Amino acid sequence: MPQQVQAVIAPGKNEPVRVETIVIPDPGPGEAVVKIQACGVCHTDLHYKQGGINDEFPFLLGHEAAGVVESVGEGVTDVAPGDFVILNWRAVCGQCRACLRGRPWYCFDTHNAKQKMTLLDGTELSPALGIGAFAEKTLVASGQCTKVDPEVAPEVAGLLGCGVMAGIGAAINTGQVGRGDSVAVIGCGGVGDAAIAGSRLAGAAKIIAVDIDDRKLETARAMGATHTVNSRTSDPVEAIRALTDGNGADVVIEAVGRPETYEQAFYARDLAGTVVLVGVPTPDMKLELPLLDVFGRGGSLKSSWYGDCLPSRDFPMLVDLHQQGRLDLAAFVTETIGLGDVEEAFAKMHDGNVLRSVVVF
Template identity: 75%
Template sequence: MPETVRGVIARKPHAAVELVDIVIPDPGAHDVVVRIQACGVCHTDLTYRDGGINDEFPFLLGHEAAGIVETIGSDVTHVQVGDFVVLNWRAVCGQCRACKRGRPQYCFDTHNASQKMTLSDGTELTPALGIGAFADKTLVHEGQCTKVDPSTDPAVVGLLGCGVMAGMGAAMNTGGVGRGDSVAVIGCGGVGDAAIAGAWLAGASTIIAVDRDEKKLAWAQELGATHTVNASHASPTEKIQDITGGFGADVVIDAVGRPETWKQAFYSRDLAGTVVLVGVPTPDMRLEMPLIDFFSRGGALKSSWYGDCLPERDFPLLVDLYQQGRLPLEKFVTERISLDEVEKAFDTIHAGNVLRSVVEL
């Protein structure tokens, strides 16, 4: 039977979000209703609010979430009622050309719920990244649920649903960081610091954090950075080369996603090194560089989608490392807030005062 719960929506571009009643329909055959316990406030939600993703308003925001499976559709086999899950936006289909070629991390047709959540007047909602978890409950496809240990803190492990996984995966999966590598990360917000944590976990010997904010650089050191560069005071490229014996880093990760930071990443890597773009540029950004530089430096230039992760493989592993004390995921939770404080949390993101604000329900 459909039920009415609270949810945070963006009704039009750049307008303040609203906490309203939303209707959760009965789940389709492969859908599940999840009672949300915690959801991180990601910059992507802010981009949705401001119309930077698409114009399919109104949006039901929120996607970095963990909660309890409450109701399941008739054909659901992946989860059961009562399971504790982290939600993900890569529910691999198994049938698209990427999946059939053994590359499910690039799945081009990931599953979402078959039914639409609505406002109380029947207006259909577009859930952020197919999830929509700034709500008491949400409706997703069963494949968007990854079971993890229920003894963990939902506010911490829910962050694997997007930003933390994107950053860690950019280092470990896309960048292929290994033991003894030198790594530089440009931009030390939540995603960049997760890339630093991933590089540390993978055994990198030199991890260089680059940012303009000393507070963020201090956070980066807590998560594994061995060196810091304040880009307001020095050329990141020159400093990275100095730290790496004049050669440049083996892997450079751009967690900002601007033409100028990507150029810094490109020229800060060693010959045949790897550049990973995980920061998300806007459609209007353009890059102009000499083509000979691409040829003469060799190596690899990669974009990282969701850290090239497979949730069923990666989430339980990272939760296990967190429980062992080998991965300090709790350091990403800067503050815990209520559902009616999401708009305020967007202001906090703009000010750069948090790695993550997390809504607890």
């Protein structure tokens, strides 16, 4: 029968979030109820709160989560009650033209739970990225559950559900960083630092971190950056070129999502180099570049959505790397907090005081 649990709701644009009781229906066909153990506070949740994604309030926030499957609906065979899972927001369909061409990470028909979670008065909730995991339990499509080794700590495993995967995937999957490459990462928040960690995993010879905050640059160096540039005091394009024999980086990853930083990334790459946009822009932003420069510089301009990941392939692999000591996921966790501390975590995020706050249940 339906369950009542505590969850964090964004009631309206820029209104403070609050903890409320919500109703979780029994899982229907293809669905699962997951008991959440930990959920990271991601900048995308703040975007939802600010109305930067859409206006389908109230939102059930949280999506960077790990937990245990409690129950499943009819026809579910990929997960079972008791499985430890990381939630993902790209449950591939297996039937669209991308999936049938062997490129499921580009799936054009990803899906979520069909039933709606609600407030006590029946008001339907819009779960962030189809998950809604700032909650004791949540309802998702079973394909949004990726089984991993239950020995990994939930507070680090959950980060693979969004930000860390987005950054690592931007470097390895989208940017295809290779051994000996030079890489520049503009914006050293959680996603940017994950791109730095991914570049190091891929064997990049030079990793240049760019930010306006010296504290973030210090963290970026700990994540694997070989050089840092404070773009508040130095021209980042010229600095990146100076560090790459005047050529520019082979791969430049833009992890801010603003036109001015994208333009910096465009001109900071080498001829025939690659620009990867993984920062999330707002709907009003516009980009203007001379078309002749786009043509004349060659190379690739790519967008990385969720790090072009395939959760069933990438999540277990990255958990294994963490357990081998080759990927320090714990370094991304600045603090663990309670369900009632999310609004304060947003403030800390805005001030640049945390890499990741993680709600632990």
